[in-house]
Amino acid sequence: MAETKRICTFLLRLIAFGTTLSAAIIMASSRERTTVLTLSFEAKYSDAPAFKYFVIANAIVSIYGFLLLFLPSESLLWRLVVALDVVFTMLLTSSISAALAIAYVGKKGNPNAGWLPICDQVTKYCNQVKGALVVGFISVIIYMLLLLYSIHRVLNPLLVEKS
Amino acid sequence: MAETKRICTFLLRLIAFGTTLSAAIIMASSRERTTVLTLSFEAKYSDAPAFKYFVIANAIVSIYGFLLLFLPSESLLWRLVVALDVVFTMLLTSSISAALAIAYVGKKGNPNAGWLPICDQVTKYCNQVKGALVVGFISVIIYMLLLLYSIHRVLNPLLVEKS
Numbered sequence: 001m002a003e004t005k006r007i008c009t010f011l012l013r014l015i016a017f018g019t020t021l022s023a024a025i026i027m028a029s030s031r032e033r034t035t036v037l038t039l040s041f042e043a044k045y046s047d048a049p050a051f052k053y054f055v056i057a058n059a060i061v062s063i064y065g066f067l068l069l070f071l072p073s074e075s076l077l078w079r080l081v082v083a084l085d086v087v088f089t090m091l092l093t094s095s096i097s098a099a100l101a102i103a104y105v106g107k108k109g110n111p112n113a114g115w116l117p118i119c120d121q122v123t124k125y126c127n128q129v130k131g132a133l134v135v136g137f138i139s140v141i142i143y144m145l146l147l148l149y150s151i152h153r154v155l156n157p158l159l160v161e162k163s
Numbered sequence: 164m165a166e167t168k169r170i171c172t173f174l175l176r177l178i179a180f181g182t183t184l185s186a187a188i189i190m191a192s193s194r195e196r197t198t199v200l201t202l203s204f205e206a207k208y209s210d211a212p213a214f215k216y217f218v219i220a221n222a223i224v225s226i227y228g229f230l231l232l233f234l235p236s237e238s239l240l241w242r243l244v245v246a247l248d249v250v251f252t253m254l255l256t257s258s259i260s261a262a263l264a265i266a267y268v269g270k271k272g273n274p275n276a277g278w279l280p281i282c283d284q285v286t287k288y289c290n291q292v293k294g295a296l297v298v299g300f301i302s303v304i305i306y307m308l309l310l311l312y313s314i315h316r317v318l319n320p321l322l323v324e325k326s
Contacts, residue, residue: 082314083311100261101261102265
């Protein structure tokens with residue numbers, strides 16, 4: 001039973017590593033050259049600070065996730081991992097929220113502020129950003145599950161001892 | 164010593180409740196009527212979905228924070244609070260990141276997307292949003308501290324038992 005749980009956690013961490021890495025790569029490779037009237041311009045992820053932040057955050061978390069895959073299961077460092085998971089899950093949550101807010105303005109615009117939607121001009125770019133956000137969202141969900149599972153595992157024995 | 168820690172935690176939770184409530188109220192009351200050329204318009208928080216999300220998230224977390232103030236310290240529910248803290252801290256982090264991303268575009272604009280900054284027209288509105296974001300940021304820091312402290316408190320005894 002303990003072995004099954006360990007394999008499950010390892011698989012979840014492997015998927016989490018894969019999704020954060022993919023999200024960073026998909027977002028970083030999103031670019032499209034387009035011509036509006038006579039003006040040619042290129043849309044790329046570094047145009048928006050929020051998208052840059054998304055790439056950096058996902059890259060950092062994927063390095064962290066990669067290192068964790070090699071941490072032996074009997075290591076005492078796993079206790080520290082709960083606290084690190086909190087910090088890195090927050091980083092992911094924050095980066096995806098910021099990117100989502102900007103992507104929403106790109107898609108729908110904001111008539112009150114006079115910001116026009118740009119997705120009609122750069123459809124391919126928008127779809128790639130959308131893909132990156134979906135993959136990023138999956139990684140946030142997985143980290144959230146891992147975190148709640150760690151907390152449950154740590155707290156439950158105490159509850160059993162006490163009652 | 165345990166008593167001092169309990170008072171500290173209670174004070175932190177009281178401040179966290181105060182800051183989330185203030186952030187929601189400051190953001191929700193941000194509005195300014197201005198006239199550009201012959202066009203009169205009102206800027207208010209509900210113009211941006213990200214700001215609405217910020218108000219709702221802070222309101223929810225302040226209700227949660229308020230209820231916690233009345234939870235007796237010997238209650239077993241405190242074990243559940245660690246998991247709830249994770250969820251609500253994520254909600255706060257996510258809402259402040261989204262609002263910050265939009266506020267940044269409002270302040271600096273985004274020349275690549277053709278979005279103009281609006282803060283020159285509605286300075287008072289922008290300052291109020293900035294105030295709400297600063298107060299919201301303080302509440303995120305406090306919740307993060309409370310969370311890391313809870314994890315430290317739960318994990319440390321185990322480490323002592325084991326070594």
